[in-house]
Amino acid sequence: MQEFGDFANIDIDKLLKGADEQFARIEELQTSMSTIVGRGQDEDGLVTVEYGSEGLRDLHLHPKAMRLSSGELADLIKVVLRDAAADLQTQISGAMSEAFGEDDNPMKFVNNPDEALNKIKEAEAAYNRTFEDVMGELDRIRRRLDL
DSSP states (O other): OOOOGGGGGOOHHHHHHHHHHHHHHHHHHHHHHHHOOEEEEOTTSSEEEEEETTEEEEEEEOGGGGGSOHHHHHHHHHHHHHHHHHHHHHHHHHHHHHHHOSTTOGGGGTSOHHHHHHHHHHHHHHHHHHHHHHHHHHHHHHHHTTO
16 A cells, blocks of 8 residues: 555644634634724824725814815825825734734735745746646556556
């Protein structure tokens, strides 16, 4: 009988428990993602923004903001909105780190597409090696059986 190497020693219960824990973390992450809100406010408190996963949630303009020109107000709103979106992104990244760990946080690839591409290339190379190994083994089996 042929040996299965390390595969014969896999603790299935431990593997399933780990998968269940991972799914529970993902469910918890999904729940928390819907409640995360990024906030931004200018230093004078004239413009306050809340930004969620669906986009702009709330925009509050202090009455003193109306003293600004329309261009100044528009620019201030854009800056505060950008700050709120950045705050949302930071909170999402923190939640992802908590769920997946710092090393496996998928958000780290958002700001570093080159690293993401390198990981994809590594996965592709691993897949290609595995595919070649399997096809080689199938070819050996075919030759042994004279097929």
